[in-house]
Amino acid sequence: MFKQLKLVAGQVYRSKIKTPSFWVTVLSPLLFPVVILILSFIIGKTTSDSPANLAIVDNPVLVQTLKSGKLLDAKLSEVADVETAKKKIIDGKIDGYLVKSDDKYTLVTSTDGTTKFNETTVKTVLSQIDLAEKAAQLNLSAEDLVILQTPADLTMKTLSAKGESSGGDSKNWANYMISVIVSVFIFILLMAYTQMVAQEISNEKSSRIMETLLAATSAKVQYYGKILGVTLLVLTHILFYIVLGLVASLVLKGNETVKSVLKMVNGVDLNFLVFAILMILVSIPAYLFLTAIIASLVNDQSQVQQAVSPIVYLSMIGYMSSVITSSIPNNIIARVLSYLPFISSTFMPSRLATEVSSYSDAYIALALQAVALVLVAKFGENIYAKNVLSYSDEKIFKQFIRNLRNK
Known part of the structure; x- marks a missing residue:
């Protein structure tokens, strides 16, 4: 049986990896980040490095203070009144003007200028x-002013049964961003590979090739072989991204966008990254088995989308639930959903990233998902064997219910 399983998985893997559709599936999610990199490169090359031209309206003291302290990265000038400043903006001679009135500042900028002012700065x-x-009015010295402006010295740590560890916003933000990426990545993979499994099975059923295949092998071998072959394609997909990411980080290490991504990755908790990868490797095959079970009820290509839709909707529930319950993370419903197989694959990473759940909670959810993987795989064996040679005109949902009753 192992030899036959290997042959089926290898045939699925080799036939799909050679097709343009597989590489379109792999490369299409990269289109957005590639466009971002190209745009950031073009903008960086075309944006002027020269400082903005800022006029100060009727305030020589402010001009002198800003110039002497070099507090703003701008070419400073002084104008007599607002009307003169407005005319200079319209003529393109300055990028903006600053006026102080009744201890309040107003900064007016040009809509046509390429150089912009940072409001926060x-x-x-x-x-x-x-x-x-x-x-100065309170007769405070420069030393007193420095003391008043010195921020509080705060160190953020997290406490668990294992002890204290360094933490804070940077780590939590990095983990949260990775959890979002994991959720989106799982959804992209599911969209692509559940469709692939459904198409593979429906093609064989509609063309009656399945009858020939089952004459040489068992339905069980076909069932597990197809899932194994597609899972190998998923691993190839992930490995391709990892290698491409490493190459891009070396080749484009000077790019600002790449620098920000690397900075975020450096803040990721390694334990969180390991958990995220394990959850991907366990949850995606479980979804593929679900797809194979439902796809075995399909008779022709027109029913493929109908069969895959419930799987896609199920994959969205976890991420949507994490967004909805983010304001009430300790709600009992949120806690239960984070352990629920199939939903936990996207829900638990977001809760773990924001430290609402612990690693013990996360690995319990992972274990439950692994158990669900085994149970769904075993559950589907008989349903797949019964239906791959069945060509009923009933709706897919009715066939599925009938199979559950007769199981």
Whole structure:
């Protein structure tokens, strides 16, 4: 049986990996990040590095303060009034002007200029100037001002049964982003490979090839062989992305977008990454077995989409639930859903990333998903064997219910 299983899996793997449709499936998700990289490169090359031209309206003291402290990365000039500043903006001579009235600042910028002002940076600089002026009024020294501006020294740690570990927003944000990527990645893989399994089985049924195949091998061998072959394609898909990511990180290490991605990855908890990978490797075959069971009820190509849709909807429930329950993470429904097989594959990573669930919770969910994988695989053996040679005109749902009753 093992030899036959190997032959079926190898045939599925070799026949699919040579097709353009497989490589379109692999490469199409990369289109968006590639476009982002190209756009960031073009924007970086075409954006002017020269500082913005900023005019200060009727305030020589402010001009002198900004120039002496080099607080803003801008070419500063002074204008007598607002009307003059507006005319200069329209003529393209300045990128914006700053006016102070009744201790309030107004920054007016040009809509046509390529150089923009960062509101947060300008506000911080002006706040520092105001603070220095108030300190002078209160007869505070420069040392006193430095002391007042020194932020609190805060170290973030997390506490578990294993002890304390360093943590904080950077780690949590990195883990959360990876959890989102894992959820989206699982969904993309499921969309592609459940469709592939369904197409494979429906092709063989509609063309009556299945009858020939079952004359040489058993339905059980075909059932497990197809899932094994498609799972190998999934692993090839993942491995391709890993290799491509490593190559891109080396070749494009100077790119700002790549730098930000690498910075995020450096903040990821390694244990979280291991769990995410294991969850992918366990949950996707489980979904493929579900697809094979339902696809065995399909008679022709027109029913493939109908068969795959419930699987796709099921894969979306976990991620959507994590978004909906994010404001009430300790709700009993949210806790139960995070352990529920098939839903937990996208729900638990997001809860683990935000430290609502512990690693012991995560691995319990992983174990339950592994048990569900085995049970679904065994459950589907008889249903697949009964239906691959059945050509009923009944709707798929009715056939499935009838199979459950007769099992």
